[in-house]
Amino acid sequence: MIAFANLSIILVILLSLFQFFIPVFFLKRKNLFLTDLVPFIALLSFFLLSVSFFILILSYINSDFSLFNVWANSHTSKPLIYKISGAWGNHEGSMLLWCWVMSLYGFLVSLNIQKISYDFKIRILMFQGILCFGFVSFLFFGSNPFLRLDPAPIEGVGLNPLLQDPGLALHPPFLYLGYVGLSIVWSFALAGLFNKEIDKKWAKSTRPWVLISWIFLTVGITLGSYWAYYELGWGGFWFWDPVENASLIPWIITTALLHSILVMEKRGSLANWCILLSIIGFAMSMVGTFIVRSGLITSVHAFATDPNRGIFILTLISIYIIVSLSIFALKPIPSKGILKYRFFSKDFFLILNNLLLMTAALTIFVGTVYPMVLEIFSGERISVGTPFYTITVIPIIFLFSIFAPIAIFLPWGNLEIKDSYKKYIFAYLLAVCFSWIGFIYLNVNSFMSLAGMFISFWIIFLSIYSYFSKSSYLSTKSSLLGHIGLGLFIMGASISISSQEDFEDSIKIDSSINIAGYDIKFKGVKDESGPNYISSKGIFLINNGSISSTLYPEKRFYTVERSVTTEAAIMTNYLSHIYIVLGEKVGDKEWIVRVWYKPFISLIWIGSLITALGGLFSLFNRKKLSKKIVSSIVLIIITFILPLTISAETLEINRYDSSIEKRIHSINQNIRCMVCESQTIDDSNSPLAKDLRSIVREKVLRGDTNDQI
Numbered sequence: 001m002i003a004f005a006n007l008s009i010i011l012v013i014l015l016s017l018f019q020f021f022i023p024v025f026f027l028k029r030k031n032l033f034l035t036d037l038v039p040f041i042a043l044l045s046f047f048l049l050s051v052s053f054f055i056l057i058l059s060y061i062n063s064d065f066s067l068f069n070v071w072a073n074s075h076t077s078k079p080l081i082y083k084i085s086g087a088w089g090n091h092e093g094s095m096l097l098w099c100w101v102m103s104l105y106g107f108l109v110s111l112n113i114q115k116i117s118y119d120f121k122i123r124i125l126m127f128q129g130i131l132c133f134g135f136v137s138f139l140f141f142g143s144n145p146f147l148r149l150d151p152a153p154i155e156g157v158g159l160n161p162l163l164q165d166p167g168l169a170l171h172p173p174f175l176y177l178g179y180v181g182l183s184i185v186w187s188f189a190l191a192g193l194f195n196k197e198i199d200k201k202w203a204k205s206t207r208p209w210v211l212i213s214w215i216f217l218t219v220g221i222t223l224g225s226y227w228a229y230y231e232l233g234w235g236g237f238w239f240w241d242p243v244e245n246a247s248l249i250p251w252i253i254t255t256a257l258l259h260s261i262l263v264m265e266k267r268g269s270l271a272n273w274c275i276l277l278s279i280i281g282f283a284m285s286m287v288g289t290f291i292v293r294s295g296l297i298t299s300v301h302a303f304a305t306d307p308n309r310g311i312f313i314l315t316l317i318s319i320y321i322i323v324s325l326s327i328f329a330l331k332p333i334p335s336k337g338i339l340k341y342r343f344f345s346k347d348f349f350l351i352l353n354n355l356l357l358m359t360a361a362l363t364i365f366v367g368t369v370y371p372m373v374l375e376i377f378s379g380e381r382i383s384v385g386t387p388f389y390t391i392t393v394i395p396i397i398f399l400f401s402i403f404a405p406i407a408i409f410l411p412w413g414n415l416e417i418k419d420s421y422k423k424y425i426f427a428y429l430l431a432v433c434f435s436w437i438g439f440i441y442l443n444v445n446s447f448m449s450l451a452g453m454f455i456s457f458w459i460i461f462l463s464i465y466s467y468f469s470k471s472s473y474l475s476t477k478s479s480l481l482g483h484i485g486l487g488l489f490i491m492g493a494s495i496s497i498s499s500q501e502d503f504e505d506s507i508k509i510d511s512s513i514n515i516a517g518y519d520i521k522f523k524g525v526k527d528e529s530g531p532n533y534i535s536s537k538g539i540f541l542i543n544n545g546s547i548s549s550t551l552y553p554e555k556r557f558y559t560v561e562r563s564v565t566t567e568a569a570i571m572t573n574y575l576s577h578i579y580i581v582l583g584e585k586v587g588d589k590e591w592i593v594r595v596w597y598k599p600f601i602s603l604i605w606i607g608s609l610i611t612a613l614g615g616l617f618s619l620f621n622r623k624k625l626s627k628k629i630v631s632s633i634v635l636i637i638i639t640f641i642l643p644l645t646i647s648a649e650t651l652e653i654n655r656y657d658s659s660i661e662k663r664i665h666s667i668n669q670n671i672r673c674m675v676c677e678s679q680t681i682d683d684s685n686s687p688l689a690k691d692l693r694s695i696v697r698e699k700v701l702r703g704d705t706n707d708q709i
Contacts, residue, residue: 002067002146005055008048009140012103015041015048016136019106019129023122038125039110045132046107049100056096056145057087066152069093069145072694075158075560077532085169086159091309092145094172098289099136101180105209106132109184116205123191124184131183134316142312157693158560161533167227171220175247178217179289182250182282184209185257189278190324193331198275203265206278208619210257213281215615217251222608233566233581235502235596237493237604240389245368246288249361253281256357259350259407267347271333273354279324284365286317291368349407356400363392394448401455401490405462405483427465431457442599444498452494459487482614485607492575492603500601504594506586516597518544518578525582525591533558535567538582538591542571553582562682575602664700667709668693 019041026034056069060083065071073090074083082089088097106128112121139145162168188206192198224247229237238244257277260270290313367384375381406424435454444450463483467476501516512521523539533556540551551569558565571578576599583592668682673689681689681696699709 001055001058002148005052005146006140006144008052009136009144009146012045012048012099012136013133013140015045016129016133019045020126020133023126027119027122027126035122038122038129039112042103042106042110042125042128046100046103049096049103049136052146053087053096053100056093057084060084060087063156064152065154065156066149067145068147068149071149071153071156073157073159075156075532077560078159078164079531081166081169082159082164085163085172088172089159089163089168090145092139092143094176095135095139095143096145097173097176098180099132099139101176102128102132102135102183105181105184109187114205114208117197120191120195120197120205123194124187127187127190128184131187131320134320138312138316142309156560158532158558161556161558161561161563161565162231164532164558165227165231167223167231171223171227173220174216174223175220178213178215178220178254179247179250179285181209181213181216182254182278182285185213185278186282186324189275190327193275193327193333196331198271198333200265200268203261203274206274207258207261207265210254210261210278211615211619214251214254214258215612215619217247217254218608218612218615221247221251222605222612225608226605230568230570231565233568235568235579235581235594235598237601240367240384240386242368242372243288243292245364246284246291249364249368250281250284250288252357252361252364253277253284256354256361257281259354259357263347263350269347270351275328275333279321279328283317283321283324284361286313286320290314290317291372346407349403353400353403353407356396356403360393360396360400363396364389367392390448398451398455401459401486404486405459405466424462427458427461430461438495442495442499444495446498449494449498452490456487456491456494459483459490463487476618478614478616478618480614481617482611485609485611485614488603488607488610490607492600492605492607496598496601496604499599501597502595505592506590507593508587509589513595515578515595516599518542518597520578520580520595522591522593524589525585530556532560536582538569538580538593540569540580542578544573547573551578551580553580555582563684572602575600575606577601660700663706664693664697667696667700667706671696 019038022034022038022041056067059067059070060074061080063070063074063076063083065074069090069092070086073093074086078086087093106125109121109124109128116124185206188202188209192202192206224244225237228239228244229235257274260274260277263270264274290310367388371382371384431454434457435450438444438453439450444453460483463480467480503513503515507513507522509522509524512519514520519542521541521543523541525536525538528535528537535557536555538551538553540553542549542551549571551571553569554567556565556567557563566581569580576597579596579598581594583594585591665682669680671681671692673681673684673692681692696709
């Protein structure tokens with residue numbers, strides 16, 4: 001099977017070249033025999049990558065340690081769900097997932113569900129083909145997940161314990177469906193430029209793909225945020241980590257593109273701006289890939305630290321960005337004259353929101369990249385964290401949030417508006433009233449949080465009023481849900497940050513603390529065994545007079561990976577959380593404990609998912625699922641369950657024995673991790689230490705001496 005997986009990847013590299021060059025040479029010549037092959041090539045590429053991806057997942061399920069990738073990221077004691085998610089919980093597997101998703105979008109376009117013109121479809125697949133060629137080539141030559149060990153080691157190294165979580169099993173696929181979904185938007189943009197078909201019809205056919213990418217990005221970021229909240233044990237939902245920012249920037253640009261493409265679809269303007277955003281959106285997705293895999297940063301999200309891979313990706317990204325921007329510069333869309341917008345028009349406020357969103361994206365990009373650039377050129381290491389983004393990005397988002405509900409309430413273009421401002425007074429008064437009630441009763445103690453509460457109520461009330469207005473330009477259900485979700489998110493973030501209470505200190509067994517009216521009694525710690533870890537589980541009795549509950553925060557020791565993780569325990573009371581983390585033991589009957597009370601914090605993730613639901617309503621509000629869509633979904637499922645039994649060739653490597661394992665272990669204990677405090681690479685669970693352990697193993701098997709290593 002492994003040989004067939006490698007062969008499939010090689011075939012996709014060759015097929016993607018045909019997918020690109022056939023339209024280049026034969027589309028204008030109207031050679032239908034050859035150009036008709038392009039959709040079939042896209043379908044075949046998707047099928048072959050699906051087979052490869054399925055083989056990798058099957059290898060993880062079967063604990064096939066003859067695969068270097070499986071050996072380095074799995075273990076027989078891992079639960080099944082983490083064996084499966086381990087297939088994309090590493091650099092090589094995640095790149096295969098990236099390529100598979102890219103081929104999936106090409107496959108969906110080849111079905112031509114939208115009934116777009118023949119030439120336009122072929123051009124889209126042409127550009128999608130050259131993208132597949134670059135990334136699948138990088139997969140095979142720089143990040144091949146199907147390298148073999150012969151004979152196979154008896155046991156695997158294991159997966160980073162932080163990634164052994166249901167949230168991380170779902171987060172990467174959703175995020176990639178959004179990230180890579182922007183590739184098809186990029187292809188739509190360049191195909192439109194080549195065919196000179198950038199008009200309202202182009203906007204209408206491109207908008208569903210922008211929506212799909214935006215929905216998946218929203219859900220993926222939400223899942224990642226919630227995972228970080230309950231798994232990392234630091235009590236926050238967003239840390240402005242460079243990798244978090246790398247996913248947020250494309251989301252912001254895609255949000256701007258959605259607003260722009262709506263203007264273009266209705267009014268025919270902003271064509272050049274839509275093309276530029278389509279190119280920049282996917283460019284930022286590729287830059288995010290470079291940040292995660294270049295080795296420039298160390299993060300729980302980062303997958304690789306190999307500089308050669310980083311150079312390969314950077315070169316690839318540079319070529320795609322420069323070429324696409326050059327095409328945009330050489331084939332500009334003729335302007336149809338300057339359209340004039342009234343101040344109180346939907347067009348004006350959507351354009352204003354666009355500018356605010358792009359300013360926010362640029363600010364985040366500078367804050368993310370500047371420390372890396374500074375370190376490369378000067379060697380100086382600085383940290384750009386929450387304070388920078390609080391004083392730069394948050395005010396911009398606040399302005400955007402104020403203008404967003406106004407836009408949905410207004411008409412398009414130059415329609416006459418009489419006393420429109422009076423319609424906002426009622427919503428404004430409600431927002432002010434509810435904000436002061438929250439300020440008084442929820443112990444909101446900062447101006448930013450008070451402003452956030454006002455903005456959230458402003459968005460919610462104005463969106464509801466706009467939806468139920470009897471005007472001919474009333475907002476849609478999708479717009480209502482999208483903006484209410486944004487309002488709930490801002491409300492949850494503002495209240496939880498400002499009004500939270502916390503306790504951090506040592507606490508003795510059978511003693512109690514009181515926080516936010518909750519009596520929390522520490523009953524001790526018991527030891528348990530999990531499927532692949534040993535757990536010290538704290539017992540905390542929670543009581544506030546009306547409810548009683550027991551929470552069990554844990555410290556888990558993973559025996560294979562030899563690392564400790566913290567598992568927070570969370571009790572939800574309506575929309576608020578009691579959040580407990582068990583720290584270190586400091587005496588016979590005393591432990592360090594941290595407790596938070598986080599009011600209304602659930603609104604952050606509820607609001608985000610409601611926003612994504614609004615996108616779904618927008619996607620399907622005019623169309624029903626056709627038979628083609630259903631059949632394509634069935635075909636995708638079939639490709640995953642297709643049984644494959646093909647023998648594999650292997651690469652010869654020195655024979656495994658216990659003495660080699662002892663030597664590797666000894667060497668690892670004498671190399672200090674460069675990113676962890678007082679830990680060797682044998683003890684550390686950082687991505688860098690994991691990569692270094694693999695390098696040590698390769699060098700031992702190759703015959704290098706200890707001094708050489």
